[in-house]
Amino acid sequence: MRIGELSRATEVPVPTIKYYLREGLLPAGELSSPNQASYGERHARRLRLIRALVELAQVPVAQVKEILESLDSDDLPLHEQIGRAHRALTPTRKQTASEEARAAATTQVTELITRRGWSVEPEAPALATLIETVAALRTLGQDDLVGFLDAYADAVERFTELEIDAVTTNPTRDQLAESVVIGTILGETLISSLRLLAQESISAHRWKDH
Amino acid sequence: MRIGELSRATEVPVPTIKYYLREGLLPAGELSSPNQASYGERHARRLRLIRALVELAQVPVAQVKEILESLDSDDLPLHEQIGRAHRALTPTRKQTASEEARAAATTQVTELITRRGWSVEPEAPALATLIETVAALRTLGQDDLVGFLDAYADAVERFTELEIDAVTTNPTRDQLAESVVIGTILGETLISSLRLLAQESISAHRWKDH
DNA sequence: TGTGATGGATAGTATCAGTATCCATAAGCG
């Protein structure tokens, strides 16, 4: 495949493909002469993955790069690969909450994690986000939602188990890692749109009269 | 409160507050003279909400504006207010999937919705996202994840009911609408960080040896 | 009376995700 065919096969414009090549998201094609390269099915597959992450899941290009790098480093233990992808997905946010709000939230989240028996490294980026979110909800006067932390955790635990079961059926390690990453990211898009639909449907019934 | 005090109270820089004023995210203070305005607790509250949405939930400023406008239009029925906020949250995405992948996904999603008895308008933006996501998962060879659509929907339905119950305890309509919006948006941040933590924890146990 | 803050307007900046342009070369066609 030359670049034009790759473009037609994936519906990604040629200049965009060139951009991804420049940025190192897509490995270079095999050069047959200084200005002639050929791309294979692997490239098409990778390109489709990039588009799904960038367009659908709105993952920034720089993060997509890190995620793909973690996928490509199959010398790492699987758990470490997943950890890297997670880190790429959770940008270090500015701390929004006040000192004391954060302290309270930290205690609450830590207790939640102990209660559930989760093993989480203290540096996990998602932990910081969770703490900031709980603190923000408190500050915004939404304490009742915070009261549902356990209910959320229940639900989340349940489908995470399912996901991991599903994904474990993958024959090779490579495919396994890729499935986990796709599942993590597109799964989120899936959940969030399902949630919006559920909300609309339930709220329509509940507040017909308001 | 003058702008400097508002800035100190919320830890938002003065130029940023001015920017939000310009963009119409924050209502102007009450002018006592041509260059002297005073802001109240309502402004501080609004500002904290803006920050939570922009920094924590990464909602683009333009969308935040629409969301706030829907909150402020309490002449609309509640369900319509929520619908507007939803629309602001789901940017119309480019269609990524191929014709036939989308057709298949549409059928599957429609069946899911019927099976669940959800009432969803066909123009709901989340619907389009859901369809594109299912199509993308298929294209990327993750059919097994698509098989879990019902399991996801179960979980999502369960906590959406809880949220709506919680939020319904709010005394006034204004507060109710605000709670729904905050719950929708920050709830998503909450769920996604819980999910990442659950994944790390489960994957650590499951793949110690990989 | 003068020092610092304020409202309002306008301009500038950094980052991001592409697009566009150029060029020397190569491939395919008649």
Next chain:
DNA sequence: CGCTTATGGATACTGATACTATCCATCACA
């Protein structure tokens, strides 16, 4: 063989977003 079109690689440009910075004519307050 010549001509058109495509290609790889480099560099430059663009439009959107979310602020920052600067200016200036007031204004409050010590």
